Amino acid sequence: MHILVVEDEPDIADFVRRSLEAAGYAVTCAADGDGGAREALSGEYALILLDIMLPGRSGLEVLDALRARDRETPVIMLTAKAEIDDKVAGLDRGANDYMIKPFSIDELLARVRAQLRQPHQSVADILEVGDLTLHLTTRTVERGGVDVKLTAREFELLAYLMRHPGQVLSRTQILNSVWGYDHDPGTNVLDVYMSYLRSKLRSESGEAPIETVRNAGYRLAVRSD
Numbered sequence: 001m002h003i004l005v006v007e008d009e010p011d012i013a014d015f016v017r018r019s020l021e022a023a024g025y026a027v028t029c030a031a032d033g034d035g036g037a038r039e040a041l042s043g044e045y046a047l048i049l050l051d052i053m054l055p056g057r058s059g060l061e062v063l064d065a066l067r068a069r070d071r072e073t074p075v076i077m078l079t080a081k082a083e084i085d086d087k088v089a090g091l092d093r094g095a096n097d098y099m100i101k102p103f104s105i106d107e108l109l110a111r112v113r114a115q116l117r118q119p120h121q122s123v124a125d126i127l128e129v130g131d132l133t134l135h136l137t138t139r140t141v142e143r144g145g146v147d148v149k150l151t152a153r154e155f156e157l158l159a160y161l162m163r164h165p166g167q168v169l170s171r172t173q174i175l176n177s178v179w180g181y182d183h184d185p186g187t188n189v190l191d192v193y194m195s196y197l198r199s200k201l202r203s204e205s206g207e208a209p210i211e212t213v214r215n216a217g218y219r220l221a222v223r224s225d
Contacts, residue, residue, distance in 0.1 A: 006036030033057025074115035
């Protein structure tokens, strides 16, 4: 599927493009409202990621032009603005979804998948690794059949680890995917949350499934027992 990204900040556009391409999508980028409108109106895209604050035409103006001719193509608005008026304006003018920068790339990809999903397609709701079970819809977690209470951030962190079982994930990969593209790589927030998560997932024997790989990152261990 071909996705259009209309974003004037080069670092953000490149980050989103690479992430989408890694997920298997074809991507075209436009850096201003005029170019974005031309591409959007071409009818070649399965979905459009559209920034609101753009040189030339604003994202809302691009959305208006698109919706005058095309009511079907999903549009996810991207913006640094958190005010409710901006959200309402975008949704009232035909946007399908809305994301505030900075955003987690995993959340963005999930929202893209949700917009592209056809009604007949089934969706995997459960992640299972060893004795860990994570329910994406109900946002519940069990270890060995016992409920584990996690905060929203702890849940997202565990979900990311469970999507890559047995893989060594670098600090940068985890921060980009769970906290967002502009998070300071020198922060200790990841270490803090890994400590929280290990504590909550620790078994009666004292074993936790998350391993630290020295000078490399973290890994969710896959065990058959």
